[in-house]
Amino acid sequence: MLRALLPSCCAMCGTGCDDTLCPDCAAQFFGAGAAVARCRRCANPLPGAALDRDRHQSEDRLCGLCATQPPSFDVTLTAADYAMPVDQLVLQLKFGHRLALASLFARLLRDAVLQQPDFVLPALICPVPLGPRRLAERGYNQALEIARPLARSLGVALHPRLAARVRETTAQSSVAPEQRQRNIAGAFAVPDGALVRGRHIGIVDDVMTSGGTLDELAATLKRHGAARVSNLVFARTPPH
Template sequence: MHCQPRLKHEVYIWSKNNQICLICDEATDTAHSICNFCETELPWLMDHCEVCALPLPMAGLTCGQCQRQPPTFKHVATPFTYSFPVDTLISRFKHQARWPLGHLLAHLLGQCLQDRYENAELTRPDCLFPVPMARRRLRERGYNQATMLARWLSQDLDIPCDERVLLRPHETVAQQDLDAKNRKSNLLKAFALAPGAAVKGLHLALVDDVLTTGATANSLARLLIDAGARQVDVYCLARTPKPGT
């Protein structure tokens, strides 16, 4: 009699000995399943907008969009541009349940955030809020990748994570299928706060996988600020470049 459940996805054993790099499949002695060469070659975000993290040609600038229409969130913090191989790693984590890839990227994001806290570039938030997923899509996928990222970041950074405050009660078209203008209208009244949610005076950070136009993050930040939150930042794995660049 077999007592172990049958698992659809691969199971990985994470240890600090005899690790295999999840990108190149070569042996590595690092603790987080990525070799030094592959980590160096990842598309690290360099110069970027001080607000939305849009890649820019020079440091210390604010992009034109953020100058014309400042978003409700204060800062976007992300280590990578959404390009190869990070785009592929995120897609496999998100759509194929390759959770070790997401765990690895969350750890690298956590390292980036910790460095910025220590260098006084960012202040630590009071709590992490994952971007919510609509119920039907959650049932189809079986998990919310933003929630998993927020849990891992919470462990690495020792910051509380609350998965119950932000709700997505209404089904909407997937954001990746829409242009920038329609993304904003698609999100009207898409989100809500849980009854009795206490966010007044708090510094909060939204957690998601990728920031594209920032429409989702801005809608959620507006909801939280209107409810009395003091500041809202955004933490994500990667930032897309401006279309056409």
């Protein structure tokens, strides 16, 4: 009766279904067939590398950039590439106020995490914080909306205010690549270093593009004594 009164449809193709995604879209864009070999640190696809179904992302599988210039974070796990049509889901959550998609992102990200047999879960989950102005404009932090159900499903403690954004910055997507590091530098602070010291912290965000924001936040956490920092991001922008 509820399905008849409140019909739902797939967020990607519009087909009537009982879930946020229909089985066909889930299999095509997020199933085993969509998995690719990725760099262990930054999750960029590794061209020509075969996916090891048992290990997925081995410790020694790194892209050239991460091998020569390691970022501050240690691991990045992602559910999909930020490309059509997955990018439209992200935009609907981020700018279209479709908050129901956050639970879908969390579920798909949880599956991606659990498919990594050698990944040790973090002790705390920290969403990438928004500045007060951007939070007021949007009305919610999409990273926190994803982090809440993700933390519950993984059985990991969520600390929404583990990090704070102390400097408003221009959106990284609108900044030239060579200026992104300067744009985000000094943007974060950790109010209580005792919560971070010696622990494995998981940073949650919706999209990882250049990785500059996540690198700056990871560097801030490590300056306060974090032993390890892992990124848990729903979508990863492929290199251009």
